[in-house]
Amino acid sequence: MSWFIGTAATLTSFAGIAGLFYRWQMSSPKQRGLRRLGWALLIISAGLWIWAQPVEFGVTFALVVPALLAWLVIMVKAPPRREARPSSPERLGFRWPAPAALGKHIALFILTVPFAGLVGILLSFTFTDWLPWEAVNRLVMGVFLTPVIWGAASYWLTADTRLWRPLAALTLSGLLAALYLFL
Numbered sequence: 001m002s003w004f005i006g007t008a009a010t011l012t013s014f015a016g017i018a019g020l021f022y023r024w025q026m027s028s029p030k031q032r033g034l035r036r037l038g039w040a041l042l043i044i045s046a047g048l049w050i051w052a053q054p055v056e057f058g059v060t061f062a063l064v065v066p067a068l069l070a071w072l073v074i075m076v077k078a079p080p081r082r083e084a085r086p087s088s089p090e091r092l093g094f095r096w097p098a099p100a101a102l103g104k105h106i107a108l109f110i111l112t113v114p115f116a117g118l119v120g121i122l123l124s125f126t127f128t129d130w131l132p133w134e135a136v137n138r139l140v141m142g143v144f145l146t147p148v149i150w151g152a153a154s155y156w157l158t159a160d161t162r163l164w165r166p167l168a169a170l171t172l173s174g175l176l177a178a179l180y181l182f183l
Contacts, residue, residue: 002052009048010065016041017069021077042066111167112154119170120150122177129181 019038026034045066050058096102124145128138156166 005048005052006061009045009052009061010069012041012045012048013062013066014069016045017066017073021070021073025077108158111163112157116153116157116170117146117150119153119174119177120146120148122174122181123149126177126180 016038019034019041023034023038046058046062049062049065052058053061097105121142124142127145128142131138131141133141153166153170157163157170160166
């Protein structure tokens with residue numbers, strides 16, 4: 001029985017993705033029914049996936065299968081690629097960057113990789129220490145949270161025009177987290 005429901009969910013997902021794709025390809029903005037039908041079919045397919053499988057697998061299939069089907073539709077409908085003409089690239093010799101730029105980028109690398117990583121570790125384990133969970137669950141949460149904080153800190157360090165703002169905030173928060181954890 002579940003194979004029948006799974007097949008129906010796959011076909012419903014495919015019909016929903018095809019409806020959304022063909023609505024996207026239309027030039028007339030008045031055709032809203034096809035878009036609504038596509039989304040409705042995707043919602044129905046999610047319900048069918050959850051009915052056919054346990055909930056955690058059903059939700060996963062409801063998210064992954066339409067994405068894979070969308071890539072399949074795009075791959076089939078894509079225009080053929082033209083062969084690129086061979087070009088002779090201009091030969092440039094290797095040039096060392098200016099010393100000031102090299103120093104700036106080395107410092108930025110040190111700040112975004114080891115420094116932001118250390119702050120991410122300290123902050124995530126400080127946060128998870130406050131959770132009322134068992135030690136193993138807190139450790140797993142800390143492992144999952146560390147790259148998120150590390151990435152956000154690295155992004156802030158590289159995106160801000162004034163380096164002192166993220167540097168000051170990360171230094172202060174890292175010191176406070178270290179004091180909490182080690183004292």
